[in-house]
Amino acid sequence: MHDVRSTVPKGEAFEAEAGLPRTHYLNATHGTAAWLLTKDHKRIGLLYLFAISFFFFLGGLFAMFVRLELLTPEGDLLTSEMYNTSFSMHGIIMVFFFLVPSVPAVFGNFFLPIMIGAKDVAFPKINLLSWYIAMIAGFMMLTTLLMGGVDTGWTFYPPYSTTGSSSNVVLAALSIFVMGFSSILTGLNFIVTVHTMRAPGMTWGRLPLFVWAQYATSLIMVLGTPVLAITLGLVFAERVFHFGIFDPKLGGDPILFQHLFWFYSHPAVYIMVLPGMGVISELVAAFSRKQVFGYSFVAASSLAIALVGFLVWGHHLFTSGQSAYAALVFSFLSFIVAIPSAIKVFNWTATLYRGSISLASPMLYALGFIGLFTIGGLTGLFLAALGLDLHMQDTYFVIAHFHYIMVGGTLLAYLGALHYWWPKITGRLYTEAWAKVAAITVFVGFNLTFFPQFIVGYLGMPRRYHTYVPEFQVLNVLSTAGASILAVGFILPACYLVYSLFRGGVASRNPWGAYGLEWETTSPPPTSNFLVTPIVTRPAYAYTHADVVSPYAGSTQGERDTGTEETQRV
Amino acid sequence: MSAHIVPVRVYLIIFGALLVLTVVTVAAAGVELGWLNTPVALGIAVSKATLVVLFFMHVKYSTRLVKLTAFAGFFWLAIMITLTLSDYLTRDILAAGK
Structure with a gap:
């Protein structure tokens, strides 16, 4: 297969810096302690990468149990209790221990300071602390798992969670409570970093869109996560001390829990997908060789999503006893939140128009994201419509819808980011042909897994049951078959990326010929990110006509001085 | 902002105001105001919180x-x-x- 990177001409400038730099952040200091006590944002990003990869594997294992059970209409692999635990653990681990930290904690930590020309985040020690807090929460969740798990679903709805369930609700809720602090600290760190650490000339109007997206995400993390912590704290208090908050017998109201829970958890959807959108803006620009169409609109739409995303939570309560008038308001607001998302999709598409598009592996993920996120978003509008939602609430249609956003959106963006920045993170090139095979496998496997779920959900198959009527079997078999293909698509990158660490070609500073401060420093970057503080003189994505006509030609392309014109000793 | 030095007098005045508002809270609790009971109690609480945020937490000088x-x-x-x-x-x- 065609590898765009191999066509980078090895001009003199390129040859001069061929080979890994002698010292970089990976080999600057050695030993376990140097890593576990590091304050380098790049190493902390890698610590997160290892941790969330583990949780992704664990969450995937439970997804596999669920899919295998649903292969047949009868409940023959798992008991109904084990099935309840499986889908609950799948949801809890994937949402709180993979999706929420995924792009921000790994790529945000690694690249946000580099992309704004900073040496580190504003609070490096707090950054390390956030990782330790996440690990304590992860340890608590693993303990929950070893004690038999939790069976309430990831949403912990009372009264089941407070009075009914005999599973480990208290420990699981405390684990998420603790995890929230990690999220808040990361968000706080990013906000202060973007406000105070930008390099000279890196104005707000020149910030890469990835940074804008991280900033908007951080606002949601800081403003929303405390509410989740308090809500789960109230579940804890009600379960242990029998406070009458949610239990009607004690004078409480179970719907109050749903209001408080979704006040965080709906915006949390945007915590999960906004950073992914930031990644896609980077990828679309880099592989179309064009400035992102309507930069300021794409940047502002991130902030709009962060704000409007807080006004729509009631659409999770349409069938649970909420007042019809409130439902009407929330339905209307839910339609409005589609606008900023649509701005992004249309602007990415407009960026592609007449671009010099190269279908490198990260771009395959980006194109996959645009298509799948659009389907996920539009089916969200079905569910925001009050009449249709009565039919589709709690069916597999909902499952398919949010997996199109979470997997088709966030996970594809995560993989796109991993492939795009892998040469920068490791200094190594992976096998592009295998990467393309993996990207296509993920796309095919994903659609085969989740598209049938739209149909089976529309036909009436409810979520969270481990048996179903035989008429639904064909669609469920398709879905399980797709899940196995998807699993292959995830195992492949694990293989060739690890292989590239040992046998991969050495990456230049800028193997994709892309713009952005991260491509100006060495691959891998030095501990201080830049040897000299960059001075930014141009807007983000300043691709020129030359880039469009001949993206990879010319001796300066591989090593071009991208966003800056001059550098200054500090 | 953190360099701003607030005279002790200001702190004492705010402290006094908070004490007065606490007395008002207790007093208001003893008066039957009908539907106004909750709004009045919340109104006093909000004024006290505002004083704390503005002066004790230095937001006014930030x-x-x-x-x-x-x-x-x-x-x-x-x-x-x-x-x-x-x-x-x-x-x-x-x-x-x-």
């Missing part, structure tokens, strides 16, 4: 960015309460409609 940050926290709290009340305050109307 940059506009800090003011904006503090405002955002309360604004989001207001979103949460208002939209949740859009459910609670209209449930009976629905029941009456039935």
Whole structure:
């Protein structure tokens, strides 16, 4: 297969810096302690990468149990209790221990300071602390798992969670409570970093869109996560001390829990997908060789999503006893939140128009994201419509819808980011042909897994049951078959990326010929990110006509001085 | 902002004001005001919290960015309460409609 990177001409400038730099952040200091006590944002990003990869594997294992059970209409692999635990653990681990930290904690930590020309985040020690807090929460969740798990679903709805369930609700809720602090600290760190650490000339109007997206995400993390912590704290208090908050017998109201829970958890959807959108803006620009169409609109739409995303939570309560008038308001607001998302999709598409598009592996993920996120978003509008939602609430249609956003959106963006920045993170090139095979496998496997779920959900198959009527079997078999293909698509990158660490070609500073401060420093970057503080003189994505006509030609392309014109000793 | 030195006199005045408002809270609790009971109690509490935020937490002397940050926290709290009340305050109307 065609590898765009191999066509980078090895001009003199390129040859001069061929080979890994002698010292970089990976080999600057050695030993376990140097890593576990590091304050380098790049190493902390890698610590997160290892941790969330583990949780992704664990969450995937439970997804596999669920899919295998649903292969047949009868409940023959798992008991109904084990099935309840499986889908609950799948949801809890994937949402709180993979999706929420995924792009921000790994790529945000690694690249946000580099992309704004900073040496580190504003609070490096707090950054390390956030990782330790996440690990304590992860340890608590693993303990929950070893004690038999939790069976309430990831949403912990009372009264089941407070009075009914005999599973480990208290420990699981405390684990998420603790995890929230990690999220808040990361968000706080990013906000202060973007406000105070930008390099000279890196104005707000020149910030890469990835940074804008991280900033908007951080606002949601800081403003929303405390509410989740308090809500789960109230579940804890009600379960242990029998406070009458949610239990009607004690004078409480179970719907109050749903209001408080979704006040965080709906915006949390945007915590999960906004950073992914930031990644896609980077990828679309880099592989179309064009400035992102309507930069300021794409940047502002991130902030709009962060704000409007807080006004729509009631659409999770349409069938649970909420007042019809409130439902009407929330339905209307839910339609409005589609606008900023649509701005992004249309602007990415407009960026592609007449671009010099190269279908490198990260771009395959980006194109996959645009298509799948659009389907996920539009089916969200079905569910925001009050009449249709009565039919589709709690069916597999909902499952398919949010997996199109979470997997088709966030996970594809995560993989796109991993492939795009892998040469920068490791200094190594992976096998592009295998990467393309993996990207296509993920796309095919994903659609085969989740598209049938739209149909089976529309036909009436409810979520969270481990048996179903035989008429639904064909669609469920398709879905399980797709899940196995998807699993292959995830195992492949694990293989060739690890292989590239040992046998991969050495990456230049800028193997994709892309713009952005991260491509100006060495691959891998030095501990201080830049040897000299960059001075930014141009807007983000300043691709020129030359880039469009001949993206990879010319001796300066591989090593071009991208966003800056001059550098200054500090 | 942190360099701003507030005279002790200001702290004492605010302290005094908080004490007075506490007395008002207790006094108001003893007076039957009908539907005004809760709004009055909350109103006094909000004034006290405002004094603490502005003077004891130095928000009054801080940059506009800090003011904006503090405002955002309360604004989001207001979103949460208002939209949740859009459910609670209209449930009976629905029941009456039935």
